[in-house]
Amino acid sequence: MKQDPHRCLNRIDSKIDLRIYCFRMYIHKLNIIYLFLRDLNRQMKYLLDKCSSYFDFFENHWNNKKTKSIIWFIIVISFILLGFAIEVNKIFLSGMFNLPSDLFYSINFVFNLILFYEMIDLIFIMSKSFSIAISKQMEIYSLILVRDSFKLVSDVSDENIFLNYNESFNLFNIFDILLKSDLFVMVSSIFGAVIVYILILKFKESYSRSVEINKNEDIDLFVLLKKAISLVHLFVVVTFLIWVFFVTDVNSDRITNLISLFFLSLIYVDILHLLISYYFSKDFNLVFRNSSFSANTLLLRFSINTTPLLGIFIGIISSFLLVLTITYYNKNKIQTEN
Numbered sequence: 001m002k003q004d005p006h007r008c009l010n011r012i013d014s015k016i017d018l019r020i021y022c023f024r025m026y027i028h029k030l031n032i033i034y035l036f037l038r039d040l041n042r043q044m045k046y047l048l049d050k051c052s053s054y055f056d057f058f059e060n061h062w063n064n065k066k067t068k069s070i071i072w073f074i075i076v077i078s079f080i081l082l083g084f085a086i087e088v089n090k091i092f093l094s095g096m097f098n099l100p101s102d103l104f105y106s107i108n109f110v111f112n113l114i115l116f117y118e119m120i121d122l123i124f125i126m127s128k129s130f131s132i133a134i135s136k137q138m139e140i141y142s143l144i145l146v147r148d149s150f151k152l153v154s155d156v157s158d159e160n161i162f163l164n165y166n167e168s169f170n171l172f173n174i175f176d177i178l179l180k181s182d183l184f185v186m187v188s189s190i191f192g193a194v195i196v197y198i199l200i201l202k203f204k205e206s207y208s209r210s211v212e213i214n215k216n217e218d219i220d221l222f223v224l225l226k227k228a229i230s231l232v233h234l235f236v237v238v239t240f241l242i243w244v245f246f247v248t249d250v251n252s253d254r255i256t257n258l259i260s261l262f263f264l265s266l267i268y269v270d271i272l273h274l275l276i277s278y279y280f281s282k283d284f285n286l287v288f289r290n291s292s293f294s295a296n297t298l299l300l301r302f303s304i305n306t307t308p309l310l311g312i313f314i315g316i317i318s319s320f321l322l323v324l325t326i327t328y329y330n331k332n333k334i335q336t337e338n
Contacts, residue, residue, distance in 0.1 A: 048221075048224040048225065048227075048228055049224070051224070051227060051228040051231050052223075052224050052227045054231055055127065055227040055228070055230060055231040055234075056227075058124075058231075059124050059127075062121075062124060063124070071117060074113075075110055075113050075114065075117075078106075078109065078110060078113060079106055079107070079109070082105070082106040082109055082110075083106040085099060086099055086100060086101070086102070086103055086106060087103060104150055104151075104153045107150045108147060111143065111146065111150060112255050114143060115140065115143055115144065115147065116241075118136070118139065118143065119140065119262055120234070120237070121136070122136045122137065122140065122266075123230055123233050123234050123237060124230065126226065126230050126269065127223070127226045127229075127230040130270075130277065130290060131326070134203075134293045134296065134297075135200055135204055137266065137296070137297060137300060138199070138200045138300075138322070139200060141196060141300050141315055141319075142196040142197050142200065145189045145192050145193035145196065145312065145315070146189070146193045148186075148189045148308065149186045149189035149190045149193070152182045152183075152186040152189070185308045185309065188309055188312050191312075192312035192315060192316055195319070196315060196316060199316075199319040199320060199322070200319070203319075203322055203323050203326060206323065206326040206330055222276065222277075222280050225276050226273065226276070229269060229272050229273070229276075230269075233265060236265055237262060237265060240261045240265070241258065244261070256304065256305075259304055260301060260304055263297060263301035263304060264301060266301075267294065267297050267301065270290075270293060270294040270297050271294055273290065274287070274290045274293075274294055277290055285332055285333065286329075288329075289325055292321065292322070292325040293322070296318050296319075296322050299314055299315075299318040300315060300318055302314060303315040
């Protein structure tokens with residue numbers, strides 16, 4: 001039986017119309033997705049701009065000369081008044097008030113204030129340069145070592161190292177007693193702080209010759225992302241500060257807990273900076289350098305939470321590896337450019 005040619009043409013036309021309709025629907029969906037992504041991009045750009053403006057507001061006030069003068073005035077006055085109050089309470093009031101009896105507590109207190117200042121300063125610096133921020137972390141660690149040495153001064157002054165000394169002691173026994181004493185830990189802390197300080201100077205010498213991201217059209221987005229991360233980090237650290245001093249156990253070492261939490265947050269922030277820099281630059285040398293910077297933060301946090309002598313050793317090794325990394329990174333970069 002012969003088919004009607006008109007009916008066949010109608011079927012073909014209907015199939016073509018169906019395909020055209022499906023194609024139009026597909027284009028329509030793509031257009032909706034495109035408009036959604038464009039709107040999302042605008043919203044993200046608006047959010048990043050807002051974060052950047054808030055961050056600039058806080059940074060300008062923080063770096064203001066008047067603000068810095070007020071902060072350092074508070075630090076100096078706190079040192080003088082606390083030391084005076086401790087001595088008056090101990091000598092004239094016979095310990096009437098619940099104040100520490102050790103005058104060195106005022107030095108420890110002031111170093112804690114300086115550490116808080118350096119922590120906040122580091123957050124603002126991280127939006128500028130990854131390398132400078134890492135050197136700031138090393139500076140904070142060196143201050144922690146100096147603070148720890150002052151914390152041990154009173155213990156050392158009251159410590160009779162060779163209380164049970166007798167003539168039968170040999171050289172091995174003497175060294176064993178010294179290694180277990182607070183005096184040795186204090187001297188090691190000062191020695192470690194000096195070594196880290198020397199390595200900081202060497203590190204700054206090296207990173208001043210390095211470039212993190214090449215100047216291109218995406219540099220503005222890179223800066224906006226870093227500012228947004230730093231703004232969130234600032235509020236996280238303030239939250240840590242409130243939690244440590246108002247929620248945690250009174251008998252716990254609150255300052256050590258705060259420093260430990262701060263370095264923990266730095267690990268996550270460093271990883272975020274690493275991922276962002278990898279998006280803008282696929283250079284393996286740069287990625288490895290930034291990865292080593294993040295690993296350094298991890299080692300510094302571990303050195304704070306471990307035993308004093310092991311912590312000092314890890315801190316020095318970590319600082320040395322940083323200098324080694326940045327030195328060979330710059331050396332390889334110069335050879336590549338030539």
